[in-house]
Amino acid sequence: GDSVTQMEGPVTLSEEAFLTINCTYTATGYPSLFWYVQYPGEGLQLLLKATKADDKGSNKGFEATYRKETTSFHLEKGSVQVSDSAVYFCALTSGGSNYKLTFGKGTLLTVNP
Amino acid sequence: EAGVTQSPTHLIKTRGQQATLRCSPISGHTSVYWYQQALGLGLQFLLWYDEGEERNRGNFPPRFSGRQFPNYSSELNVNALELEDSALYLCASSSGTGQYSNQPQHFGDGTRLSIL
Numbered sequence: 389g390d391s392v393t394q395m396e397g398p399v400t401l402s403e404e405a406f407l408t409i410n411c412t413y414t415a416t417g418y419p420s421l422f423w424y425v426q427y428p429g430e431g432l433q434l435l436l437k438a439t440k441a442d443d444k445g446s447n448k449g450f451e452a453t454y455r456k457e458t459t460s461f462h463l464e465k466g467s468v469q470v471s472d473s474a475v476y477f478c479a480l481t482s483g484g485s486n487y488k489l490t491f492g493k494g495t496l497l498t499v500n501p
Numbered sequence: 502e503a504g505v506t507q508s509p510t511h512l513i514k515t516r517g518q519q520a521t522l523r524c525s526p527i528s529g530h531t532s533v534y535w536y537q538q539a540l541g542l543g544l545q546f547l548l549w550y551d552e553g554e555e556r557n558r559g560n561f562p563p564r565f566s567g568r569q570f571p572n573y574s575s576e577l578n579v580n581a582l583e584l585e586d587s588a589l590y591l592c593a594s595s596s597g598t599g600q601y602s603n604q605p606q607h608f609g610d611g612t613r614l615s616i617l
Binding site: 422424429430431432433434437477479487488489490491492493494 | 608
């Protein structure tokens with residue numbers, strides 16, 4: 389079945405540091421890939437997505453590239469801010485007749501001033 | 502544009518009771534999904550409704566059920582509540598579920614269900 393593996397947290401960085409959160413996946417067919425962010429006490433917000441190989445999703449300074457050859461979708465940001473502190477989830481849908489999101493376990497990011 | 506709205510925000514029940522959670526999707530969205538976010542278990546897919554029909558369900562017992570109304574809003578019902586049902590229940594909606602659709606799911610803020 390489908391699965392998503394993302395790096396264990398927590399990750400603690402200083403403001404303006406570079407961020408990478410690794411994500412790899414196993415899926416049938418050609419999945420769509422997503423990063424969601426969850427701020428304390430809130431639901432999930434879509435951060436970015438990519439729907440085919442070599443697509444790059446980007447939003448709010450975050451980027452991730454769909455790498456079919458390495459089945460990866462790593463999240464990066466060049467300079468994090470305190471306001472980026474949240475839990476980040478990598479997820480996929482296989483499409484076809486099954487549109488459920490399969491999530492990684494989430495990575496807690498804390499950015500210190 | 503109003504986002505996905507869920508009610509109530511918090512719900513406290515005791516073992517054996519029944520809980521009803523409600524979700525209103527984004528206007529124009531026809532698909533509604535339910536997920537459970539339990540401590541230590543991550544986000545688990547529960548149910549998917551599209552055009553009033555249940556299309557898929559996750560690995561949950563039959564006491565988890567729901568429905569989708571003609572206006573595309575949805576209810577999740579949990580019968581015979583158990584302590585391990587304590588979790589944040591998230592609803593999401595999306596538009597277009599054609600065979601090759603890849604529209605993202607947009608989430609509400611969830612209902613926190615606590616079982617005493």
